[in-house]
Amino acid sequence: DAGITQSPRHKVTETGTPVTLRCHQTENHRYMYWYRQDPGHGLRLIHYSYGVKDTDKGEVSDGYSVSRSKTEDFLLTLESATSSQTSVYFCAIRRGPSGGTDTQYFGPGTRLTVL
Amino acid sequence: GQNIDQPTEMTATEGAIVQINCTYQTSGFNGLFWYQQHAGEAPTFLSYNVLDGLEEKGRFSSFLSRSKGYSYLLLKELQMKDSASYLCAVRDILTGGGNKLTFGTGTQLKVEL
Numbered sequence: 001d002a003g004i005t006q007s008p009r010h011k012v013t014e015t016g017t018p019v020t021l022r023c024h025q026t027e028n029h030r031y032m033y034w035y036r037q038d039p040g041h042g043l044r045l046i047h048y049s050y051g052v053k054d055t056d057k058g059e060v061s062d063g064y065s066v067s068r069s070k071t072e073d074f075l076l077t078l079e080s081a082t083s084s085q086t087s088v089y090f091c092a093i094r095r096g097p098s099g100g101t102d103t104q105y106f107g108p109g110t111r112l113t114v115l
Numbered sequence: 116g117q118n119i120d121q122p123t124e125m126t127a128t129e130g131a132i133v134q135i136n137c138t139y140q141t142s143g144f145n146g147l148f149w150y151q152q153h154a155g156e157a158p159t160f161l162s163y164n165v166l167d168g169l170e171e172k173g174r175f176s177s178f179l180s181r182s183k184g185y186s187y188l189l190l191k192e193l194q195m196k197d198s199a200s201y202l203c204a205v206r207d208i209l210t211g212g213g214n215k216l217t218f219g220t221g222t223q224l225k226v227e228l
């Protein structure tokens with residue numbers, strides 16, 4: 001358990017509406033990531049953060065924005081949701097060598113459906 | 116860019132051994148990771164290789180050959196609960212900061228009686 005929660009866990013919304021997904025961590029990790037997972041594509045990085053107010057784009061960032069105003073929370077916003085953004089969204093943290101293997105650990109995921 | 120290939124599906128028998136292969140192409144290799152993902156759940160970290168050779172962890176082992184751009188995950192004494200998707204991921208220091216991982220599309224393993 002990496003101390004990561006995501007909310008909501010499930011959401012159904014309509015095309016054109018804004019949507020915000022929240023990732024919350026309790027272990028004070030510096031790095032946080034947002035991925036989407038789709039059949040045939042695997043996990044793809046949307047955005048990541050390397051500290052408060054420090055973010056950068058990933059492989060599939062178009063249509064998404066992020067914010068990190070405090071260490072524990074990393075928000076992913078779809079400004080105007082489209083059907084192509086129907087997916088499962090995973091948040092991850094980087095737990096460095098002091099906490100074991102330096103790799104990423106994932107939250108439980110949010111299943112988003114855009115109608 | 117990076118290219119990671121792994122078989123889409125595999126089927127094996129309970130109690131047997133199965134090997135899941137992963138090949139990759141990357142310029143600044145800095146580690147290969149295996150994750151397990153059960154249906155409807157999050158990926159969970161299984162193993163890590165950065166040097167050539169075999170890393171053993173209980174029933175699971177992972178092998179790496181950097182010169183061949185090749186890794187495999189070996190699962191012994193298969194159990195029904197091992198039915199899951201197995202994701203291969205590579206870390207590349209040349210893809211910028213952030214300790215980013217690039218994932219393969221996963222191998223769906225089905226364990227049968």
